[in-house]
Structure formats: C-alpha cells, structure tokens
C-alpha cells in the first residue's frame with residue numbers, strides 16, 4: 177500500500193491549466209457543465225483513442241465540468257465519430273432523438289465530417305451531416321485531444337439555432 | 341498421379357522462399373474444391389493455425405484461406421468456376437469451426453455460397469443489402485433492403501426457470517466502438533453470450549479496388565486505428581512482395597521500432613483501463629500519464645501522436661537524428677523503471693488480484709481449438725509470436741523473449757502485457773543502439789504484369805495479415821487486411837459464460853478487441 181501512496185505523491189498533480197474561451201452572447205444552459213454522449217458511428221477507433229485521452233490526468237476534462245455520460249437523456253451534446261455506416265444510421269438517430277432540448281451535435285474527425293478515407297463506400301453515409309443536423313465539425317485524422325477540447329469549449333454559451 | 345487420381349503437386353513447404361523482411365509467405369492456387377479442403381486439413385493437422393478467410397473477385401472469383409505454420413504463411417486460393425446460379429465453395433467448418441463467420445461474411449458481401457455451412461445467418465452484412473455489394477462492379481449503387489423488411493437477428497436463446505436476456509448495444513456506455521452483445525442470464529450468472537457484429541462495416545475491401553498504392557496505404561492504415569503501424573507494415577510487405585522488392589535495413593529497423601512503440605502505447609493504455617475496471621482508478625491515471633508522455637514524444641519526434649501513415653510501401657516516412665535517439669533511449673530508461681514500479685503495485689494489490697484471478701478463463705485446449713493467438717493466445721499457453729519465431733531481420737538479431745502464461749484468466753492477460761512491455765522496451769533499446777546507416781525509403785519498382793503478395797506482422801493484439809493483388813502500373817486491383825480480432829471475438833463468447841454479468845467489462849477489456857478491424 178505504501179508503494180502506491182508514494183507513487184501518488186511522487187507523481188503530483190499533472191493536470192494542465194487551460195484557458196477557457198467563453199462567448200458571452202450564448203444562452204444559459206451550457207455554462208459550467210456539459211454532459212456528452214459519444215456515439216461511434218463506425219470509426220476506425222483512432223478518434224476514440226484521442227477522446228479517451230481527454231480523461232487522462234493531463235487533460236482531466238471532467239475538472240472543467242465536462243463529462244461523458246451513458247444515457248442520452250442526460251446529455252447536452254452528441255459527439256459523433258466515424259463516417260456513419262449504414263448499420264449505425266438507426267442507432268445514431270435514436271440516440272439523438274432520445275436527447276432533451278437544448279442539444280447540440282459535434283462531428284469529430286475527418287470521417288464524421290465527410291466520410292474521410294471511407295468516403296463514397298457503399299456502406300457509409302459520408303459523415304454525420306447526411307443523417308442528422310450537425311452544429312459543429314472538427315476535422316483531423318484523428319484530431320488531437322487539445323483540438324477536441326477546444327471544439328467542446330465552443331459549445332459553451334453560444335447562440336443556438338432553434339430546432340424542434 | 342497420387343492415390344486420389346489428382347496430378348502430383350509440389351508439397352507446400354517447397355514453395356516457400358526465405359525472406360529478409362519477415363516470415364516466408366506463399367499463395368497456393370487451387371482449382372479443385374476437394375483439394376482445397378484436403379490441403380486446409382493437412383495444414384491444420386501439421387500444426388497450422390487458421391488466420392482468416394476472404395474472397396476476391398479479381399481477376400476471377402476466388403476464396404482465400406490463410407494458415408500460419410511454423411514454416412511460414414500459406415494462403416490457399418480456390419478459383420470458383422462459373423456456374424449457372426450462384427458460385428459455391430466448400431465450407432471448412434466441419435473441421436474448422438472458426439471459418440464460419442468468415443464464410444458467412446463472404447456470402448454476405450460476394451454472394452458465393454458456402455456448401456456445408458450450417459449457420460447461414462447474415463453476419464457482417466446484417467441483411468442490409470438486397471444484392472451482395474461486392475458482386476457489383478466498383479462504384480455501382482448497391483440496392484438496400486427496406487428497413488421495415490429487416491428481420492430480427494435470430495439469437496440462440498436459452499430457456500428455463502429464471503432465465504432472462506440482456507441486450508447490450510450497439511451503442512455502449514462510454515467511449516467504445518459499436519457492437520451488440522446478447523446475454524442469457526440466470527441471476528447474476530451469464531449462461532450464454534452471443535455477439536452480433538458488423539456495425540462498423542465500412543466496405544474496406546470494396547474501397548481498395550482501383551486505388552493507387554499510396555492512397556490504398558492510407559486506407560490500410562485505418563483498418564483499426566490502434567493497430568495502424570501493424571496494418572501499414574503488413575500492407576507494405578504485401579505490396580513489396582508483389583513487386584519483388586525488399587525494403588532496406590534502415591526501413592526495417594524503423595518499422596520494427598514504430599511497431600514496438602505502438603505495442604507499448606496500447607499495452608500501457610490497456611493495463612490502466614484494466615486496473616480501473618477492477619476498481620483501481622490509480623492504475624488508470626498512472627498508466628494514462630505514461631501513455632500520454634509517450635504519445636507526446638511521438639508528436640515531437642514523428643509529428644503525430646498515433647503513428648498513422650509513417651510506414652509506406654517502399655520504406656518509412658520518419659528519420660531519427662542523434663538527439664532523437666538519445667531522447668528515446670532516455671524515455672526507455674524512464675518507462676522501464678516506472679513499469680517495474682507499477683507492476684509491483686499490481687502484483688501486491690489484493691483487491692485487483694481478487695478481481696483478476698480465475699475471471700474469464702480461456703483454457704489452453706480451447707484457445708488452441710479456436711486458433712487464438714496474440715496476447716490472448718499467449719496468456720493461454722499458445723506459444724506463437726512472429727517476432728520470436730521467425731521474424732526476419734531485425735528480430736533475428738535481437739529476438740525478444742516469448743511471453744507465456746498458462747492460466748488463461750484476466751490476470752494472465754495482464755501479466756502477458758507486463759512481460760511484453762519489458763521485452764518491447766528492451767527490443768526498442770537494442771534497435772535504437774544499432775540503427776543501421778541505410779536509406780529508409782526507396783522508390784518502388786514498376787510492374788508490367790499483375791502480381792500478388794502477402795504480408796504478416798505481430799501487432800499488439802496478434803498477427804495482422806494483408807493480401808494484395810496489383811494490376812500493372814501500381815494500381816491495387818484487390819486487397820484485404822485481416823486484424824486478429826476476427827479470430828479472437830469467438831473466444832470471448834466462450835470465455836464469458838459462467839462469470840458474473842458485472843465481470844463482462846473486465847473480461848472484454850482484457851481481450852481489447854477491435855470492432856472496426858473485425859467488420860472492415
């Protein structure tokens with residue numbers, strides 16, 4: 177046990193200080209916390225690796241009030257990776273429909289933006305946009321955790337288009 | 341003529357030519373279905389392992405079945421004669437149950453019918469297409485089945501008092517790839533687990549057709565992101581064999597180094613996640629920081645965190661100056677001592693041991709029957725590792741020790757990862773200290789005739805296999821990359837029953853299989 181404690185103290189606090197860019201014109205709601213439901217719509221799992229990195233001690237996204245949640249009913253943001261395969265179309269739509277308003281959609285990675293290397297395959301939809309309305313896109317193959325973090329920050333307090 | 345009345349053939353072993361860049365590999369063409377089955381049987385009974393089966397429409401319909409022996413890699417290529425109805429091929433499942441899912445995939449994607457296959461449920465295609473998509477010419481629209489007509493997947497159900505069913509997925513809780521699991525449960529105990537995969541099917545084999553080599557290599561690098569180096573090396577080897585080209589020693593060393601960096605990053609990530617799933621958050625943050633340090637070093641020295649697109653047919657796109665080599669050596673020293681510390685903590689932690697030991701046991705004889713390789717296989721006494729067996733240069737010069745355990749439980753898979761980490765670090769050090777002064781990339785020769793090649797490499801999860809058919813002028817006419825996940829998913833189905841539902845995430849993590857690499 178002491179080995180474990182020694183390790184913890186020797187390691188210290190690694191979480192890096194981050195600047196937060198807040199747009200003051202945005203409506204309340206996504207101000208201090210954001211719950212994200214991630215759906216992998218057929219990615220190569222490269223984007224998932226970088227998403228998972230956001231929870232390591234260096235980025236510690238949850239310390240900024242952003243956390244990944246399981247139930248779509250708790251989620252403010254739908255974060256989609258992958259080119260949206262034909263078989264993930266339904267599950268993706270259902271997840272989106274289960275989310276309460278206000279809600280946003282962020283497409284992460286080249287695949288989710290336009291299909292990426294899988295573009296124009298018979299089995300994919302060339303990204304999220306053909307399936308559900310996308311608010312933000314983040315290209316990159318895969319984008320870095322820092323880029324993903326900044327893209328998530330954009331969701332905070334920004335005017336949101338009205339939608340049913 | 342032999343006793344069956346067939347013309348005498350060269351025994352497979354004679355077709356193998358030793359190669360500098362790895363294990364000998366050969367494609368054996370077949371025209372007679374019975375001979376194909378017989379050869380598959382012979383390869384299996386001479387100690388071979390089945391690695392995968394796929395089809396190709398180029399130049400004419402063929403079934404390709406891959407077997408790994410200690411002597412080398414053999415791929416049987418059975419030509420399918422034209423027929424009035426659908427083309428058929430003999431199923432290997434009577435003696436090789438692992439072939440079943442692959443044959444179902446061929447049926448879904450090409451429409452070739454496996455004769456003798458009992459389970460004819462749609463697999464990767466999930467019944468989505470009205471016509472087999474790869475039976476159509478490239479670019480042609482593929483008619484889809486109406487959603488309302490899609491039948492429910494007929495899972496095998498268990499009945500009896502108190503038995504109920506838990507469906508999970510395709511969307512999982514957390515940052516994971518999509519797939520469906522159906523548990524038959526009584527109380528807390530799992531009686532049966534059945535997987536339904538195919539949710540990440542992106543039509544990769546179709547996308548390969550007609551691509552230039554460079555753009556096909558980009559696609560191959562994205563078969564499964566966590567194995568990008570392994571997939572890229574296997575693909576590059578296949579192209580290089582097809583062009584009768586051997587990469588320079590400098591390129592081979594750097595490839596080996598990148599492959600070990602990929603293995604180290606993944607093993608670090610898995611060990612952290614396994615600690616976390618067993619209730620030790622400390623493990624996740626400690627291994628998370630080590631992995632992040634490594635990724636940042638990748639960024640600094642190679643320009644990318646995950647090593648996408650660094651390995652290309654012909655060589656590698658990375659060069660190391662002396663300062664970089666020293667920095668990487670320093671990193672290895674640091675990681676070696678950190679991993680040793682953490683291993684002691686894992687070893688001594690009663691809570692972890694309690695969750696790890698005797699959970700998710702894959703018995704050695706079952707592992708052998710299923711043909712499990714890689715980390716999962718080695719944790720169940722399957723002594724296969726391409727790097728130690730016959731890796732070619734540079735592995736022959738610095739062979740890593742084979743990591744092996746016999747218990748087959750989660751703890752064994754954790755231990756294998758610890759052992760392999762240390763071996764990987766030692767191998768990386770040896771590679772860095774002996775980097776040859778050779779060119780690292782050369783232009784590929786041109787080919788005037790169509791040709792084919794194979795590649796195989798020990799990725800972090802197990803053997804990654806690639807096959808390529810080149811048309812003249814460096815255009816891919818067909819290709820297939822096979823991640824070991826496809827072989828290992830059935831093993832997970834076997835391992836879970838008898839365990840508690842709550843242990844499934846832990847067992848699943850200890851396998852850490854790729855959905856994308858399975859569904860292609």
Ligand code: SF4
Pocket residue numbers: 218219220221222223257258284285286287288292293316317318319562565
């Ligand atoms: S964008 Fe790149 S890394 Fe992300 S899922 Fe697509 S291919 Fe993989």
